[in-house]
Structure formats: C-alpha cells, structure tokens
Amino acid sequence: MAAEPGREPATAEQVEAAWQDTKLAQVLYHDWESGSYDEKWSISFDQRCTDYARDRFTAVAGVPPRPYGRSLEIGAGTGFFTLNLMLAGLIEHGTVTDISAGMVEVALANAGRLGLDVEGQVVDAERLPFPDDSFDLVVGHAVIHHLPDVASAFAEIARVLRPGGRVVICGEPTRVGHRVARRLSSLTWSATRALTRLRPLRSWARPEAELDESSRAAALEAVVDLHTFDPDELAATVRAAGLVGVRTHTDELTAAWFGWPVRTVEAALTEERLGFRWRMFAYRSWLTLDRVDRRLSAVVPPGWYYNVSVTAFTHR
C-alpha cells in the first residue's frame, strides 16, 4: 500500500479509496507530504527547534538526571522530535518509526546529515514489531490523533518499555483548542483569498494549480486527523494501558491563535512575497505569545490550550 515517497499528490481515486481505509490515507497523505514536510512546518535541526522540542518534553516529563539510552519514536515523520531531543542531549540512541516509508526515508537522511546514531523502520504504532522491555523511552509528537485505536497504541508502548521506562507524547490537539484554531484559520483563508482577488494584490496569491493540489491534500487531511483530546480523558486512556505516574500538560493558547492564521497566510500566498522578514516576525511574535500563555496558565483552564502532552512510566 506504499505510495511513492514525497513525489505525487494522491489521485482522486486513491482519495476515494482512502475514505474507507484510514491507514491507507495516512500512508498516501504522509508519503506525499514527506518531501516538503520540513519546509511546510518550518522544521529544522538547530537551536530554534532543539529548544522547542526540549521545552515541550521537559514541561511534561521534567529534566532527566541523565540521557535516555534507547529511545523509540512512533509516527516520527521527518525526525523532528527524536533528532532535536538527541541534539538537546536527552537521548543517546534513537529509533525512528512511521507508517509512511517516505517519512522514514527523510528522517534517516536528516539524521545522516546531522551525524546522529539513529535507526529507522516502517512501523504501525498500533502493532510494534519489538520484543517486550526493548526501550528506556518511547516518544511521539503530533501522532496519536492519527491513530484509530489510541488505547492499543498505549498498550503496545507499555509492552515495549522496560520496567521504569517512560513514555512522552507531545503536541496533540485539544478538543477546544483545535476548534478555535480551525475557525481562525478558515476566517483567515477567506479574508486572504478575498484580498488577493483585488487587482493590486493579485500577484501575491499562490498560483491556482498549487492551490488545487493543496485542496486535494486537504481532502485527505479530513481523513487522517481522527481525534482531538480532553486532557483528563487522555490521562485515563494512558492509565487504562497499565502505565503509572500519568501527568498531562497543555501549552499554546494565544500562540496557537496567532500561529494557525500565520500558517494559513503562508499557504495562500507565494513564497517570494513573504520571505525572511515575515518568518522572523512570525517566529518572534510566536515566542512572545508563548511566554504570555505560560503566565495565563494560572487562570485559563488547561483544556483551552491548543496542545496537550502526556507522560507516564511502566511499573512492573
């Protein structure tokens, strides 16, 4: 069922078939996305993303006394989380897995460029092909909302962790946060499209052919995004898998209200019109809002934030 990594968008027939088969949808969508994924999400392996990955990890799991030896990542994509956590000195040896062969290929290429000790494998997170007690740490970032059976994935994670091993899953959409972000993105899309229909701004719009391609991908996005989470319900799912010491953490409130419209503007306009100054403006503004959000956490309910992270460990 593998599609060509990062090359062709899915055809209308494939999209049709994928409506009935969510795993096929994941493979088609993410294989296609793999070639441009790092650019689309501004993923890099430098101080900016290393700080982001380390902060998300330690906000929920704390700073470990020493690096984790053997780490497994599920739904690793192009390696954003594992490779940046390795650069941050939190992981010694990483195994990156994903259901998309295209993603694993890009993740290994990124690891190779960085000179990191990483293995890669195509793996469905609901059926991990590893013996019991194989890893000290299992991580995931923005992945479990794609899994039809989240409970099975946590049972598998618990099985492959050694006694006392830890799981850290970050960057999952909350129910409320996701609803607000979607609404803001769709308003931004309508406003940007209306503005770029005005004669003086027409050359700012991304060409129709590229937009057609993104809307076909967007059709599949509706099939691959399966869940949003309430932090307490997520914690209960993790506990039901037999894991202990469960803790959740949420982040990004105003930062998400800003970040999702920014990404929408970037999708609607041509690359050349935006450029470096726009990216610096977007990044600096996001950092400021993220700081504000941390202060607001004293008064805002956790479930209103956009991202939820969860951690727990095995006790056998």
Ligand SMILES: C[S@@+](CC[C@H](N)C(=O)[O-])C[C@H]1O[C@@H](n2cnc3c(N)ncnc32)[C@H](O)[C@@H]1O
């Ligand atoms: C939103 S991307 C996140 C990628 C990466 N973790 C990151 O944060 O950049 C979700 C990833 O989950 C993968 N995925 C979806 N369903 C999966 C499954 N059942 N098992 C393993 N990976 C899966 C996709 O192929 C995709 O690479």
